[in-house]
Amino acid sequence: MRQFTVLFVCFFASCYLGVESAKILGVFPFPSKSHYTMGNVLLKEMAKRGHEVTMIGYYEEKHLPQNVSYRNIKVELQMNEGDKKVNFFDQGMANAYLITFFLNYAGGKMTNQTFNIPAVRKLLESGEKFDAVIMDQFIDDSFAYFAHHFSANHILLSTTSANSWVNPLVGNPAPPSVNAEVLLEFSSYMTFWERLRNTMFYLFSELNRQLYFFPKQNEVIKKNFPNARPLYDYLYNVSLVLVNAHESFNDPLALVPVMKNVGGMHVSPSGKLPSDLQKFMDDAKEGVIYFSMGSNLKSKNLPVKIRESILRVFAKLKVKILWKWEDETLPGQPANVKLSKWFPQQEILAHPNLKLFITHGGLLSTIEAVHYGVPLIALPVYGDQKLNAATAQQKGYAINIPFAEFEEARFEMALKEMLRNPKYKQNAEQRSKLFHDRPMKPMDEAIYWVEYVIRHHGAQHLRVAALELSWYQYILLDVVGFFLAVVIAVLYILKMIFGKLCCRKSKTVKSKTH
Incomplete structure (x- = not known):
């Protein structure tokens, strides 16, 4: 029934x-x-x-x-x-212009x-x-x-x-004064120099699309479907x-x-943790830090110098660490670090003993952290990760350390600041309330x-x-051109009138002189 x-x-x-x-x-x-x-x-x-x-x-x-x-x-x-x-950990991938050429290919x-x-x-x-x-x-x-x-x-x-x-x-209207380019590290609240850089990259990207990328994509269509339209x-x-x-x-x-x-x-309701993880997190009286660089980036490929710096910092902490590590062993692994090639991320983020999430700044991971009210330390490497990290820091629930600027002391200071200062957790929880407050x-x-x-x-x-509208109509080039034409015409007419008046006045003066 x-x-x-x-x-x-x-x-x-x-x-x-x-x-x-x-x-x-x-x-x-x-x-x-x-x-x-x-x-x-x-x-x-x-x-x-x-x-x-x-x-x-x-x-x-x-x-x-x-x-x-x-x-x-x-x-x-x-x-x-x-x-x-x-x-992707190559420093060169941090350059937005190089990434654009890679994406073309x-x-x-x-x-x-x-x-x-x-x-x-x-x-x-x-x-x-x-x-x-x-x-x-x-x-x-x-x-x-x-x-x-x-x-x-x-x-x-x-x-x-x-x-x-x-x-x-x-x-969609999107002025580069407030719409930050995806491959740059700015939020919408930009300084003059950031707006300058953002506008320059916007112009470069648009020229790249119109003059190179779209023609290449058109070639793909014509090659595979000769009778297709442009x-x-x-x-x-x-x-x-x-x-x-x-x-x-x-x-x-x-x-x-x-x-x-x-x-x-994409966020699904949190399920149950596996028994070993449940015990690990339940027993963590000082709390747990979760560290994952996502699915495309592999922690095992971290430069050795940076990996060793991270391990030295972790070894000083009383909290436990869950590290998504894609290899069988981790040289120099501290006793408070638990490894796995895969973790149930959302279930971990939902656990009350989780203190913070160290992430690459991927948008899906960022969204999941906001859903569960978890503060972030972001180590963005490429793509939209830098924009996501900058935005999260601007909103007060993250500390942003671009991977290209990683320093052991800076990383350690960020961890201590986030573990001691409750404002990051409070801001994350406020963001979580906003996330859930929707009509559907x-x-x-x-x-x-x-x-x-x-x-x-x-x-x-x-x-x-x-x-x-065509592009020139959309940005009012035809209207601007019309106004310029009118102004030029008026100036020309005025010039002609004043020229004739001056000429007539000159003749009058000459006749009086004679």
Whole structure:
């Protein structure tokens, strides 16, 4: 009887809202766990709610509930030249301009390989139709072709806050005076010199996209689909952007109606810790520090000098440390340090004995810390980590030590400051209250807007008029040109009038003289 009631309620709600089972294609082949995680949690939840999901991804979901329609199309990508691997701890990766060139290369290689995966080609040639294509918006703009090919609503998922990669695609106003570039280390509250640097990098990035990256992505489309239209015909046809942001952990930024902040939708309710970890944390009378550099960065690859500095500092502490360490042994491991290649991060963050989280500043980890009210020491290395760390420090729940500026004394001082000063914990708890104080859960909001776009056939009424303007019209160059032309014309006419008056006056004076 209870099951019948639940089914009846679901059926009634579905009829009332006009929501039927939709066919959703997810495109998340970038070989980064954080990018895949964002798409996978959304699409898996949509499958649980009765939608038919197909996921193109570098990773594969193997833990699916029964009776859901979720099809994996796994892609194998070769992103490195030969055996050469990118070392993200390399100091050179801290340079935003060098990262841009690297992303140009990676984006071209990833998109072209994905289009040529046999399973992907088979899907493209299958004649299937989808109601929506949800894709990762990150160095993969040629994937906009998927939405056109399948006659589907085009939905973007931005794994960071509103940024210059996505803002122009939906006409979102984003002046570089307050919108910090993702690859730089600024919050929205910038000094003059920071605004100068931010504007210079914004101009460089936009020129790079328009003059190099977009043409290269257009070549990828033309190479794989000779009859396709130019990239620009697909690029700006976006119905919705789901943004991994929220005012509790990001600076508030302007958003056009098609952009929705759903930051935190990946956070799942905390489960039980394994018995050994539960005992370890319960018995930690002085508290516990959790240390993890995320999924892409490996602690085992830390430079030896920095690793030894961290160990010396840890050995002086009375608190216990959980360190995500990807090797079998750690030379010089202190007695108060427990190692594991993997930890249940959210369950650890939820434990009352956790004092702080030492992190690389990845956005997913930052969001989880805010969710549970845990202060941070951030050691950002590359990408948006520097922006996330700067923003967290500006909001008072973190201490930011850029990895390129790491010093043992500075690290030790930051640990002591955070363990002794309660303001960081208080600020983290305040941010957690803001995070939870929402009209609906971020996952529910994300799914609502996806279904809304499908119900309203692309929700064209949410698109701003700026998308109908060319770039020079948008920044009013035509209006400025008109005013300049009028001013020049007026000045010219005045010059002619004064010239004639002066000439007439001169003739009058001469005639009187004679």
